[in-house]
Amino acid sequence: MSSEPSALAGSSSRRTSLLATLALLAMTACWGSTFFLIKDLLERVPTVDFLAVRFLLAGGVMLLVAPRAVARLAPDVRRRAVALGALYGLAQLLQTAGLAQTPASVSGFVTGLYVVATPLLAAVVLRARITPATWGAVLLATAGLGVLTLDGLSIGYGEALTLVAALLYAAHIVALGVWSRAGDALGMSILQLLVIAVICLVAALVSGEPGIVLPERGGDWLSLVYMALFAGAAALLAQTWAQAHLPPTRSAIIMSTEPVFAALFAVLLGGESLSPRMLGGGLLVLVAMLVVELVPRRHVEGEVTHLAV
Numbered sequence: 001m002s003s004e005p006s007a008l009a010g011s012s013s014r015r016t017s018l019l020a021t022l023a024l025l026a027m028t029a030c031w032g033s034t035f036f037l038i039k040d041l042l043e044r045v046p047t048v049d050f051l052a053v054r055f056l057l058a059g060g061v062m063l064l065v066a067p068r069a070v071a072r073l074a075p076d077v078r079r080r081a082v083a084l085g086a087l088y089g090l091a092q093l094l095q096t097a098g099l100a101q102t103p104a105s106v107s108g109f110v111t112g113l114y115v116v117a118t119p120l121l122a123a124v125v126l127r128a129r130i131t132p133a134t135w136g137a138v139l140l141a142t143a144g145l146g147v148l149t150l151d152g153l154s155i156g157y158g159e160a161l162t163l164v165a166a167l168l169y170a171a172h173i174v175a176l177g178v179w180s181r182a183g184d185a186l187g188m189s190i191l192q193l194l195v196i197a198v199i200c201l202v203a204a205l206v207s208g209e210p211g212i213v214l215p216e217r218g219g220d221w222l223s224l225v226y227m228a229l230f231a232g233a234a235a236l237l238a239q240t241w242a243q244a245h246l247p248p249t250r251s252a253i254i255m256s257t258e259p260v261f262a263a264l265f266a267v268l269l270g271g272e273s274l275s276p277r278m279l280g281g282g283l284l285v286l287v288a289m290l291v292v293e294l295v296p297r298r299h300v301e302g303e304v305t306h307l308a309v
Contacts, residue, residue, distance in 0.1 A: 020242035024254040027235040032261020035104035036270025051200035058232035059193035069187035081188040085195025091168035101158030108262025110162040117170035118252035137291040144284030177248035185241035
């Protein structure tokens with residue numbers, strides 16, 4: 001008889017884990033769909049202005065929907081949410097600036113390198129052993145990045161910015177996995193969005209351009225609203241809730257499908273064509289992601305805990 005509650009608890013945990021996985025996949029598909037939209041919009045709206053409006057809209061709408069969610073957070077949780085928002089905001093600035101100078105599909109693949117950086121960072125934070133297979137995945141992903149972005153002996157400016165953004169996303173994933181709680185997901189998401197919006201707004205105001213440039217086309221506003229509410233507010237809420245139930249490495253592995261979605265949408269809807277170089281480099285990055293998924297999980301993912309520091 002005593003085994004029945006344990007079995008029920010295990011079944012409930014598996015269902016929650018499945019829901020968290022599906023939430024991350026939906027969020028990742030949403031993110032992937034924005035690469036070619038952002039690429040098009042940045043031809044008419046400056047990067048920081050676009051980000052400021054996007055996250056102000058996302059944070060403002062969520063604050064209107066749940067005005068007391070932030071107030072219910074404990075002070076230490078608020079501090080963590082502010083730190084998480086700062087990481088994410090800086091990553092957004094760098095990624096979007098890089099996207100303005102590199103094809104959407106390439107940007108998607110380079111951004112996807114956070115799936116390799118995440119277990120390395122998690123291993124440092126959680127003192128888990130880094131396996132030889134993980135080092136192999138890092139080298140493989142680096143080779144893939146070289147095929148995608150190297151021009152002679154140098155890396156393009158846009159790709160370099162995107163790579164730094166990927167490292168910041170990895171830090172955000174690890175920190176979110178350490179700090180998130182399901183009950184705090186809504187409040188933490190709203191506060192993160194507001195911090196991101198403030199960072200982007202300050203960047204826009206000090207960029208040298210007078211005022212904030214707003215989209216003039218109806219289609220641009222539709223894209224912006226979609227990216228604010230679905231790929232912004234809903235996606236960050238899904239990630240914050242899901243990472244309360246999934247370890248950082250596993251979360252990054254699930255989100256590694258983002259470059260696949262980015263390339264798919266860029267080719268199908270963005271007018272880009274697949275080149276042999278893109279296919280080869282992308283394949284190397286994806287193989288690296290698979291290595292990270294299949295080999296080191298028991299060493300890194302299994303030891304992830306939610307810390308209170």
